[in-house]
Amino acid sequence: MEEQVQKNTNKPSLFAMIWSPTEQLEKVRLNPRIWGPLAIITLLFIAASALLAYTTDIATLLGDEIPAEELALVEGFTRISMLIGGVLGPIIGILISTAIYLVIAKIVSSDVTFKQLFSMNTFLMIVSALGMIVNTLVIWAIGGNPAIYVTSLGSIIPVDGFVGGMLGAIEVFTIWGTVLSAIGLQKVAGFSKGLAWGVSIVFLIIGLVFAGVGGAMQGLGV
Template sequence: MEMEKKDTGKPSLLGMFWRPNEQFEKIYQQPKIWGALGIITLIYVLAASLSALTMKAEDIVVPGTLSLEQAELVLPLTKFTTAVGGLFAPIFGVLISTVIYFIIVKIASKNTTFKQLFSMNTYILVIGAAGLLLNNLIQYLVGQNSDIFYTSLGGVLGSDSPVLSTFEVFSIWQLILVAFGLHKVGQLSKGAAWTISIVFFLLGLGMGFIAETIQGITGI
């Protein structure tokens, strides 16, 4: 499937929430990166800062490794690195996913460019950024730091299960958009695009099972 080149205008981050396919068509024609990436990075920094503000020494205690007294000493540095991490997480996340998808579309002999896929992943990330900000804002308002998102099945059921946390609204939303994007921008068939998204979800679920198993063995 090859889309005819035409002037469709610039893609919109807000448009990703209600007209994603239209944005993917625009990304295919005019892949934009830096403005959108800058906005998403600001959202990530704000979300990470909220997470840092709710962090307590008790949250980073590791039984047998890091005591409460030691945790209190490293807490300021942990808060700082958490906030600063928001600067680098978006671009590294987009870069890694773009490399993976670029390899896939080249194996499929498609003409999609690295820039088009990088732009696609950047715009898709606004969904995850919104979810991260919402969850960290809720944590800040209730004064509780947690690795489990309130918008996940684990958050709804009050469970810290890594498996249940895999079923998270914004993460699943992102994977659905990845399928749309790989079809519209990556020029893959709908079947191939959805298969890739489902495989990535299953990989995440598998990692959740592994994390839960380790959690059960170590008791952490």
Template sequence: MINNTGSLQMNEVVIPEKMNIFQRIGNLFFSPKKLFAYTAKKPTILFPLIVLCVFSLLSSLLTVEQFRDTYIDTLYSTGKAMGGEITVDEAESFANWMAIGTVASTPLVMAATWLITTLILYLVFRLAGCEKGLKKYFSMVAYISIISVIGQLLHGLYIYFTGDIMAVQVTSLASLINADAVGNFVYGIATNVEVFNIWTYILYGIGFVYTGGAKKRGAYIVTALIFVIVTLVSASFLSYSSNLAEIYNF
């Protein structure tokens, strides 16, 4: 059931009776209000979920060779440091299996992430007055998640063509600064100041208004708070793990 607030917001956009897959992807970028209003009436899960899994798999395939080489170096160096007898051939064998496992598990990890993200956001946005009914939110979050995966795909293309294994997204502020110069905490914040990540959060706010019928003010405030909290937690974890690594290396 759509409340009065939701009805008013629906009236802001012309909702087509049908929307093909190309129109849905296009509206995700150029008219998200129309897509999310359409999703409220006719939620679809299979198509965006397939796109998510395919794009994430492509991103993983683009970087598998570079990360395989990194796995080999890490395994060999760790084995020697621990006094083991690991050979280069053994390290390569382990790395091959790790690479295969990473690629094979990517779609499953993506699907699990989509599922958990939807459930968490649904619970949080219920506080902002969004309507009940999980199916349309699963559809909405699946479409929004395509944005993040496109960012990962572009990052994968960057690694593939340059051979530079950059840990942070090439489209993030962190790619332009040095962690040693600004400190790990600030660097962690900069990793979240990323084009596709910011657009994802903007779409969450719009989505819970036009798909969920939440009030604009409440939806946008909750979205902003989630972004700030996630950014601070991520930065704190990066700073803590980096400091811990320095202690053990010392």
């Protein structure tokens, strides 16, 4: 009985990551959980993606680039793509980051397991889910470009091209997620403080570069 009570006490809470992330990440190390949290994360992203897909004026975003007779087909394809991306994107992101963290862990002789890292990344994904939901709701309520988060520098400094893409990726929830990643790598993977922050910042920089390249390609009409 006491063992069961202790197990329940050590059970990490996905939503408690918002107000007590360090405590939850320590629990993840002791009691890594995957399927329940992953199901909740997936549902949150589906809800946010559906809201984004069916409140975005795709015709306006496309402008005059698409002939009128093809517009309905393109709109439908775009909305479906948004939904599929909302489902697969988080899972693929969790898998990739877990694999990279595991390779680094092997290099530095950390005994962290794949399950622990996968669970950690699933719990960290709550920040991205909240960011997408909050920004989608705000844009739906007051209007704006759905491609630019209102919590980003891109919404304050309207610049196109590479710089614009990077500014759009520098936003509150991304920074919050980076900080939690550094804490998680210390608490769950046992990385040193310097290594944990270094890895998290490198991930952030890579994300900014990709966002910048995306902005540059969009500016070129690619």
